[in-house]
Amino acid sequence: MNKKYLLFFLILFFSGIVFAQDSTSVDDEKQKIKKGWNFGVLPTITYNSDLGFQYGGLVDLYNYGTGDIYPKYYERYFLEISRFTKGSGRYNFSFESNKLFKGRTFYFDILYIPDEQFDFLGANGYESVYNRSWEDKKDSNYKSKMFYKNQTKRLRIKADILNPISNGWSWLAGFEFYNYSVNTIDVKKYNDGRDEGDQIPDTKEMPGLWDRYKKWGLIDAKNANGGSFLGMKLGLLYDIRDNWTNPSKGIWTEAILIWVPKFIGNTDEGYLKLNITHRQYFTIIQNKITFAYRLGYIGNIIGDEPYFALPIMYSVMLKNVASEGLGGKRTLRGIRRNRVVGDGEAYGNAEFRYKFWNFKWFKQNWYMSTNAFIDAGRVVQLLPLNEKVNQIEAEFAPLTDIDYWGNYAISGNDTKDDYFDFGAEKLHISYGLGLRIAMNENFVVGLDYGLTANSQDGDSGMYIGLNYAF
Numbered sequence: 169m170n171k172k173y174l175l176f177f178l179i180l181f182f183s184g185i186v187f188a189q190d191s192t193s194v195d196d197e198k199q200k201i202k203k204g205w206n207f208g209v210l211p212t213i214t215y216n217s218d219l220g221f222q223y224g225g226l227v228d229l230y231n232y233g234t235g236d237i238y239p240k241y242y243e244r245y246f247l248e249i250s251r252f253t254k255g256s257g258r259y260n261f262s263f264e265s266n267k268l269f270k271g272r273t274f275y276f277d278i279l280y281i282p283d284e285q286f287d288f289l290g291a292n293g294y295e296s297v298y299n300r301s302w303e304d305k306k307d308s309n310y311k312s313k314m315f316y317k318n319q320t321k322r323l324r325i326k327a328d329i330l331n332p333i334s335n336g337w338s339w340l341a342g343f344e345f346y347n348y349s350v351n352t353i354d355v356k357k358y359n360d361g362r363d364e365g366d367q368i369p370d371t372k373e374m375p376g377l378w379d380r381y382k383k384w385g386l387i388d389a390k391n392a393n394g395g396s397f398l399g400m401k402l403g404l405l406y407d408i409r410d411n412w413t414n415p416s417k418g419i420w421t422e423a424i425l426i427w428v429p430k431f432i433g434n435t436d437e438g439y440l441k442l443n444i445t446h447r448q449y450f451t452i453i454q455n456k457i458t459f460a461y462r463l464g465y466i467g468n469i470i471g472d473e474p475y476f477a478l479p480i481m482y483s484v485m486l487k488n489v490a491s492e493g494l495g496g497k498r499t500l501r502g503i504r505r506n507r508v509v510g511d512g513e514a515y516g517n518a519e520f521r522y523k524f525w526n527f528k529w530f531k532q533n534w535y536m537s538t539n540a541f542i543d544a545g546r547v548v549q550l551l552p553l554n555e556k557v558n559q560i561e562a563e564f565a566p567l568t569d570i571d572y573w574g575n576y577a578i579s580g581n582d583t584k585d586d587y588f589d590f591g592a593e594k595l596h597i598s599y600g601l602g603l604r605i606a607m608n609e610n611f612v613v614g615l616d617y618g619l620t621a622n623s624q625d626g627d628s629g630m631y632i633g634l635n636y637a638f
Contacts, residue, residue, distance in 0.1 A: 202533070202608050203235040224250025224258070228611050228634075233267075239411055239609035242267050255284025255358075273330040275342075279323070284354065286320035287495075287505040288378040291478070293547045294592040295554075297585070298504070298624050305365075309581070312368045314353045316504075318378040320394075320476070323347040328401070328484060336408040336419075340484055342401045344426070348394035348476045352379050375576050383576040384567060385560050386553070391474040398432040399441075401425065405484055413610045414521070414537075414636060415449040416458045422484050428473065439471025443482045447638055458521045462638040467512020467549045479506050494596070497631040498638075500543045502598035502618025504626040510593075512549030517638060518542055519602075532607050539602040541637075543618065546595045554590040597621040598629075604636070612636065 207229040231243035244264040251257045262277040290296025301307040302315045328342035352371045359367040371379050381387045403424035409415035423444045430438040445464040452459055466481060479493025494500050494508035494515055508515075519541035526535045557567070565572035567587075570579050578584055600618035615632045 201235040201238050202232045203238075204232060206230045206232060206532075206608055220252045220254035220256075222250050222252050222258075222633075224248065226250070226634075230608070230610055239413070240266075241412075241610065244610075255282075256286075257282045269329065271332060273328075275326075275328045275330075277324070277326045279325075281322045281324075283320045283322070284357070285314065285317045286350075287316060287507075288318050288376075288381075289316050289504060289507050289509075290377060290381070290553075290587075291475075291547075291551045292510050292553050292593055293508045293596060294594060294624055295547075295550070295588060295590055297587055297589050298507070298626070299586060300623065300626070312371075312374050312376060314355075314358065314368050315374075315376045317353055317376060319351045319353055321349040330405065330484065336406050338405045338407065340401065340403045340405055340422075340424075344399045344401065344482065345396070346399075346477065346480070347396040350378075350392070350394040350476055352376065373575060380576050383573065384557075385564075386556055387475050391476065394476055395474060397428050397474075397477065399426045399428045399482070401482065402427075403484060409449065411609060413612055414458075414604075414606065415460070416451045416455070418449050420447040420449075421445065424482055424484065426482050428471075437471050439473050440469045441473070441482070442467060442469050445483065452520075455526075456523055459518075460521060460638070461516065461518040463514075463516045465512070465514045465548070472511075478509050478511075494545045495625070496629065497616070497633065500545050500596060500598050500618075500625075501541065501616050501631065501637065502600055502620050502626070502629040503543070503596055504629075507625055508545050508547055508596050510547030510549055511551050512547070513545060514548045515543070515545030517544075519637075521604075521636075533609070535606050537604045537606070539604065539616075539636075540600075541602065541616070541618075542597070542599040544595050544597045547593050550593065553588070557584075557588065596625050598625070600628075 207227060226246070226248035229245040230241045232238050233242045243266070244262075246260070246262045248258050248260045257280075259280040260278070262275070264273070264275045266273050268274050289298055298316070299309070301309040302311040303313050304310055305313065324344065324346050326342065326344040328340055330338050330340045332338045353368070353376060355368060355370050375383065378387075382389075382392045401424055403422055405420075405422045407418075407420045409418035409420050421444075423442070426441040426443065428439050428441075443464075443466040445462065447460070447462045450459045451457075481493065481499070493506045494513050495503040496505040499515060499517075500508065519539045521537055521539045523535050523537040526533075528534065561567060567573065567578045567584060570577045578587060598618045598620050600616060602614055602616035604612055604614035606612040612635050613633070614636070615630070616637065617628065617630045619628045620626055
């Protein structure tokens with residue numbers, strides 16, 4: 169992005185950040201304790217390298233009650249309606265309450281994401297080769313700007329209830345319902361109104377990777393175009409953070425089992441997944457510098473889940489809109505979205521956070537901070553991609569056979585090595601810097617810019633939006 173446009177964008181973004189109202193008195197302001205209702209209204213003029221510019225609006229509403237637990241809160245309401253220039257949308261409502269059920273925390277979320285350019289880069293990380301030149305119109309190897317994209321529409325409805333035990337321990341129960349609709353890129357819609365030089369070829373003439381996987385049979389025909397399922401969750405949580413949004417000390421660890429029965433949805437069989445996430449926060453300099461890290465694992469224990477569900481990251485009371493796989497804004501910053509997808513993945517993040525400015529503005533408590541981070545992850549349970557390719561070629565024809573596969577064949581100057589590199593999976597690494605501005609500790613807007621250590625993961629990514637990555 170051109171630097172002068174980026175600077176203009178940041179000024180516009182942060183200058184229009186919030187209009188706030190609360191029920192605090194002058195004495196309360198001196199004590200920096202917030203009471204009653206407090207809300208942020210944000211024009212969602214953001215940017216995400218994977219999605220493009222975002223436009224729309226959101227409301228984030230907090231109830232601090234008497235202020236006795238500030239900066240923690242009693243209730244939170246969140247509403248977002250927005251679109252991205254690359255064709256995605258966000259329609260999200262969530263509700264969190266620590267008072268609806270006495271002594272328990274309840275969380276409800278409904279999300280709809282239509283995505284005209286959803287990333288599909290195969291499976292097993294580096295075992296699926298990513299050729300950036302195929303997306304570059306100026307390169308002699310160019311195929312299509314949308315070669316690694318498909319059209320995916322996602323509906324998620326989830327609810328969790330957290331039940332305290334003692335000394336930071338809680339158990340949780342909940343469910344997550346998903347409906348996916350997956351199809352090839354809408355070429356006509358994409359090309360409409362574009363100059364001839366900026367149009368993409370028809371997918372029948374130049375199929376993308378998802379189209380080829382479907383044609384070859386690497387994606388099960390029954391759920392190739394999506395489906396629905398209901399996952400029931402049971403978990404154990406240990407949480408002794410001093411702050412829910414940006415802790416300076418404490419531990420937040422969760423272990424969740426997700427059971428998807430085959431009689432609810434279109435899954436071939438039921439399956440059981442395990443998700444473990446450990447986060448820890450250390451104070452380096454009081455109220456100034458914090459070190460934070462996160463370690464995570466998610467994988468199948470029993471059964472096989474449909475391919476479209478593989479990128480889903482399950483968690484307790486997810487406060488991030490999307491719950492996509494490794495790569496992108498919330499997991500591996502700078503790395504292409506859904507780059508690290510398999511039957512099981514492990515990942516880690518580490519970052520230093522530095523609060524360099526605390527100030528009062530519009531009668532609210534604000535701070536600005538910066539962060540330096542490194543992210544890493546890899547597939548630790550591989551899908552049988554190699555075996556499937558060998559089976560398909562034995563039963564039908566080599567993937568290079570044009571007579572059999574037609575336009576879907578690996579042909580021209582391409583070889584199978586341009587698509588597959590079996591045994592190549594290893595650690596995916598990215599690193600970068602970020603900036604945050606926060607109101608009353610909980611309403612946080614920020615920017616992260618990440619660079620990749622391997623060109624197979626892309627080049628870089630910039631993300632402007634809400635909250636910390638973890």
